[in-house]
Amino acid sequence: xxxxxxxxxxxGLVLVTLGSTHVTIAAVTIFLHRHQAHRALELxxxxxxxxxxxxxxxxxxxxxxxxxxHRKHHANVETFEDPHSPQIHGIRKVLFEGxxxxxxxxxxxxxxxxxxxxxxxDWIERKLYARHTxxxxxxxxxxxxxxxxxxxLSMWGVQMLWIPFFAAGVINGVGHYWGxxxxxxxxxxxxxxPWGILIGGEELHNNHHAYVTSARLSNKxxxxxxxxxxxxxxxxxxLAKVRNVAPPIRYDTSKTRCDVGTLQAVITxxxxxxxxxxxxxxxxxxxxxxxxxxxxxxxxxxFKALDPVKYLLQxxxxxxxxxxxxxxxxxxxxxxxxxTIYSMRQDLTALWSRSAASKEQLVKQLETWxxxxxxxxxxxxxxxxxxxxxxxxxxxxxx
Numbered sequence: 088x089x090x091x092x093x094x095x096x097x098x099g100l101v102l103v104t105l106g107s108t109h110v111t112i113a114a115v116t117i118f119l120h121r122h123q124a125h126r127a128l129e130l131x132x133x134x135x136x137x138x139x140x141x142x143x144x145x146x147x148x149x150x151x152x153x154x155x156x157h158r159k160h161h162a163n164v165e166t167f168e169d170p171h172s173p174q175i176h177g178i179r180k181v182l183f184e185g186x187x188x189x190x191x192x193x194x195x196x197x198x199x200x201x202x203x204x205x206x207x208x209d210w211i212e213r214k215l216y217a218r219h220t221x222x223x224x225x226x227x228x229x230x231x232x233x234x235x236x237x238x239x240l241s242m243w244g245v246q247m248l249w250i251p252f253f254a255a256g257v258i259n260g261v262g263h264y265w266g267x268x269x270x271x272x273x274x275x276x277x278x279x280x281p282w283g284i285l286i287g288g289e290e291l292h293n294n295h296h297a298y299v300t301s302a303r304l305s306n307k308x309x310x311x312x313x314x315x316x317x318x319x320x321x322x323x324x325x326l327a328k329v330r331n332v333a334p335p336i337r338y339d340t341s342k343t344r345c346d347v348g349t350l351q352a353v354i355t356x357x358x359x360x361x362x363x364x365x366x367x368x369x370x371x372x373x374x375x376x377x378x379x380x381x382x383x384x385x386x387x388x389x390f391k392a393l394d395p396v397k398y399l400l401q402x403x404x405x406x407x408x409x410x411x412x413x414x415x416x417x418x419x420x421x422x423x424x425x426x427t428i429y430s431m432r433q434d435l436t437a438l439w440s441r442s443a444a445s446k447e448q449l450v451k452q453l454e455t456w457x458x459x460x461x462x463x464x465x466x467x468x469x470x471x472x473x474x475x476x477x478x479x480x481x482x483x484x485x486x
Contacts, residue, residue, distance in 0.1 A: 091232075091233070091234060091235050091236030091238075091239070092233060092234050093234050093235060095235065100235060100238060100242065103235075103242070104242045104245050104246065107145065107242075107246055108145075108245065108246055108249040109284070109287075110141060110145075111141065111142070111145045111146065111246070111249060111250060112249070112250070112253065112254070112285070112286055112287040112289075113287055113314065113317055114138040114141050114142050114145075115142070115146075115250060115254055115287065115289075116286075116287035116288055116289050116314040117130075117138065117287075117314055117317060117318060117321075118130065118135065118138035118139070118142070118150075119138075119142070119148070119150065119153050119154065119157075120157065120289070121302050121314070121318070122135070123150055123153070123154045123205075123206055124153070124154040124157045124158055125299060125300050126205075126300065126330065126331075127300050127301060127302035127329070127330055127331050127332075128302045128318060128327055128328060128329045128330055128331075129327065129328040129330060130321070130326070130327050131321075131325070131326040131327065133326070134321060134326045134327065139207065139212075139216060140216075143215070143216045143220070143223040144223040144224065144226060144227050145223070145224065145227060145246055145247075145250075146224070146247075146250050147220035147221055147223055147224050148220075148250075149193070149216065149217045149220060150206045150207050150212070150216075151199060151203040151206040151207070151208075151217070152193035152199065152203070153189075153193075154202070154203060154205075154206050155193070155198050155199045155201075155202035155203035155206075156170050156171075156189055156192045156193055156198065156202075158202040159192065159198050159201075159202050160172075160259075161296075161299060162202070164273075164274045164276075164296070165263070165274045165275060170188055170189065170191075170192035170198075171185055171188040171189065171192075171255070171259045171260075172263060173259075173260050173263050173264050174263065174275060176188065178260055178261075178264050181255075181256065181259055181260035181263075182256040182257070182260040182261065183252075183256060185251065185254075185255030185256045185259050185260060186251040186255045186256075188255075189255055224247065227243060227246065228240070228243045231243040231246075253285055253286045254286065254289070257279065257286060257290075258279075258286060258289045258290070258292060261277075261279050262276060262277055262278075262279055262289075262290070262292035262293075263275050263276055263277065263292070264277065265277060265279065266278050266279040266280075266292075266293070267280075267293075268293045268362065269293055269294060269297070269306055269307060269359075269362060270293055270294065270296070270297035270358035270359055270361070270362045271358050271361035271362040271364075271365055271400075272293075272296045272297050272358045272361075274296055276292050276293040276295070276296040277292060277293050278290060278291050278292060278293045278294060278310070279292065283311055283312070283313050284313060287313055287314040288304045288305070288311075288312035288313050288314035288315060289304070289314070291304040291305055291306070291310060291312060294306045294310070294333070296358075297333070297358040297359070298332075298333035300330075300331045301331055301332050301333040302315065302318055302329045302330065302331060302332055303315045303318075303329075303332045303333065306333060334355060334356075336352070336356050336359055336478075337352065337478075337479045337480065338477040338478060338479055339477055339479040340477050342476050342477055342479065343476065344454060344476065345450055345453045345454040345457060345475075345476055346450060347446055347450055348478075348479050348480040349450070349453065349475075349476060349478050349479065349480075350446065350449050350450050350453055351480035352478035352479055352480040353438070353439070353453065353475065353478050354438075354439045355480070356478065357436075357439050360435070360475065360478070361432075361435075361436070363471065363474060363475075364400065364432060364435065364471055365400035367467045367468075367470060367471040367474070368400055368428050368465075368467050368468065368471065369400060370467065371424065371428070371465060371466075371467045372400060372425060372428055375422050375424045375425050376418070376425070379418070379421055379422060400428070400432065424465060427463055427465060427468075428465070428468070431456070431459070431460060431463070431468060434456060434459075435456060438452060438453060438456070453475075456472075457472040457475060457476055458472075460472035460475075461473075
């Protein structure tokens with residue numbers, strides 16, 4: 088006796104399960120993330136409502152809650168206010184219990200009030216999607232069992248676990264713990280491959296933290312963002328409109344002085360600038376630290392208490408706990424080279440924080456920074472300064 092409406096072979100059941108979970112992750116990355124949380128693109132109302140309906144069926148997530156929690160993550164990344172940082176909660180907690188962290192923060196009325204603006208608030212959202220979050224996933228369970236029989240329960244289980252593990256766990260956990268970095272924002276975000284087809288392009292998490300409002304998460308020529316592919320397909324049939332993408336990085340190797348175009352490019356691509364600073368200066372810093380470790384007097388400075396290179400070249404040392412910050416300060420006191428590298432990085436990052444300065448003042452300060460780097464006696468700083476001068480923008484207008 089057949090117990091289901093559809094009699095599919097095992098591979099057919101697998102394809103249906105993977106297909107449905109893929110639509111769900113596409114809805115998360117295109118609708119919740121890029122459209123709702125960051126306004127990187129506009130969606131036709133039909134597409135937008137399809138994604139809302141699908142997410143209600145397959146996840147029970149509320150758009151306002153998801154957008155608010157995610158925006159708070161960016162506003163407080165890797166601090167104690169970050170809802171799901173593996174640096175704070177631990178990688179195991181975020182990887183396997185990320186959904187619980189999300190739900191806990193979603194119950195915070197202050198978070199919703201501050202970060203949940205601009206999300207759907209129509210009749211169907213208030214009366215159905217946000218109020219009856221379990222009805223949708225219950226309907227999917229019934230549909231799966233009716234269509235596929237008892238195996239439908241297993242298919243439903245996979246559908247229910249897909250987003251909690253891959254989105255809440257892998258992206259929020261692994262994406263701030265393991266992987267490679269193209270850019271150096273002031274966090275531990277990484278790109279994680281080869282998960283693309285499973286998490287819709289969200290594996291390019293470091294790229295996203297560098298250009299938060301970009302609808303395209305890929306940056307290097309060899310990176311593939313499947314979510315961006317779907318967005319371009321929707322755009323071609325006039326169901327989507329891209330508002331922002333990360334601007335290309337341009338160089339003019341003939342430049343010998345900083346100008347307004349240099350300043351514009353450096354500010355726009357500041358996390359690329361910091362990543363290049365780290366790549367240029369890493370060999371010098373590593374060699375200097377090795378020399379210190381070889382000559383250190385036992386008990387005077389515990390150079391193994393932290394990774395000095397990481398906080399010299401990639402992160403803001405002010406975030407360190409007091410004991411580790413003291414170790415870093417002792418490290419800097421032990422080496423004029425490391426002290427110069429650290430202070431030059433701090434001065435560089437200060438350039439794009441001086442909102443009260445005019446364009447002309449900032450250009451002058453950038454040029455002064457380059458001259459100091461070239462006069463520092465550190466070869467890697469001199470080479471980086473020459474590269475920095477070559478950054479260029481299509482327009483000299485400050486945005």
